[in-house]
Amino acid sequence: MNNEENEILEEKNKKKSSNFITTLILVIVVALGVSAITSFFIVRLLTSNLGQTGRASSQVKSDMPIRVTLIMEGSRYPMMLKGGYDIAIIDSLHLTVASSDARDKISIYRMEILEAIRMIFMNKTRAEISTPQGLELTKRQIRDTVNEIIGYTGERSNLGVTNVVLIVLTITAAQ
Numbered sequence: 001m002n003n004e005e006n007e008i009l010e011e012k013n014k015k016k017s018s019n020f021i022t023t024l025i026l027v028i029v030v031a032l033g034v035s036a037i038t039s040f041f042i043v044r045l046l047t048s049n050l051g052q053t054g055r056a057s058s059q060v061k062s063d064m065p066i067r068v069t070l071i072m073e074g075s076r077y078p079m080m081l082k083g084g085y086d087i088a089i090i091d092s093l094h095l096t097v098a099s100s101d102a103r104d105k106i107s108i109y110r111m112e113i114l115e116a117i118r119m120i121f122m123n124k125t126r127a128e129i130s131t132p133q134g135l136e137l138t139k140r141q142i143r144d145t146v147n148e149i150i151g152y153t154g155e156r157s158n159l160g161v162t163n164v165v166l167i168v169l170t171i172t173a174a175q
Contacts, residue, residue: 065162066103068095070114076169079121086126089169093117095146096163105150106161116145126171139164 071077073092080087097103106113120141121129128134143161147153152160 065096065098066100068097068103068106069093070095070106070110070117073167079118080174081121081129081171082123082125085174086171087174088121088124088129088171091167091169092165093142093167094165095143095161096165097160098162099159102150102152102160106146109149113146113149116149117142120145129168129171135166135168139166142166 069092071090071093075092077090077093078087079090095106097106120138124134124138129138142164147157147160150160
């Protein structure tokens with residue numbers, strides 16, 4: 001009987017050790033499977049974010065300023081001043097923007113922007129346009145108005161229009 005009991009105990013010990021090894025192998029296989037699936041989803045998530053980052057990069061401030069021409073140099077664009085008796089002849093109007101998205105929106109809203117600039121000039125007198133301070137105020141008003149039209153206000157204003165180059169050729173009387 002002792003022999004039989006010893007054999008039964010040895011078989012149980014072998015089964016326990018084989019069960020332990022089987023459990024250990026099973027845990028390792030499951031861990032490898034989970035890590036493989038996790039890494040697959042991480043790689044897939046990161047590659048899908050690269051496409052979104054490309055689209056969002058237009059919102060990021062560009063290192064090189066982007067110039068947008070609203071009134072081509074030499075076109076002599078007339079703008080009526082306050083009262084309708086004087087006309088300012090604009091030789092050129094260039095906007096410097098900090099993002100390509102702002103440039104795209106300016107091209108979309110070009111007519112609205114030109115109309116808003118026309119309204120700014122209609123509220124100015126000859127004396128206001130003739131002084132350097134008046135011209136700087138007009139440029140600031142143009143910058144703020146364009147940023148408002150294209151939606152770059154508040155914290156985003158540094159991604160919109162950053163500089164306005166306005167060349168007034170002459171101011172003449174309307175005939």
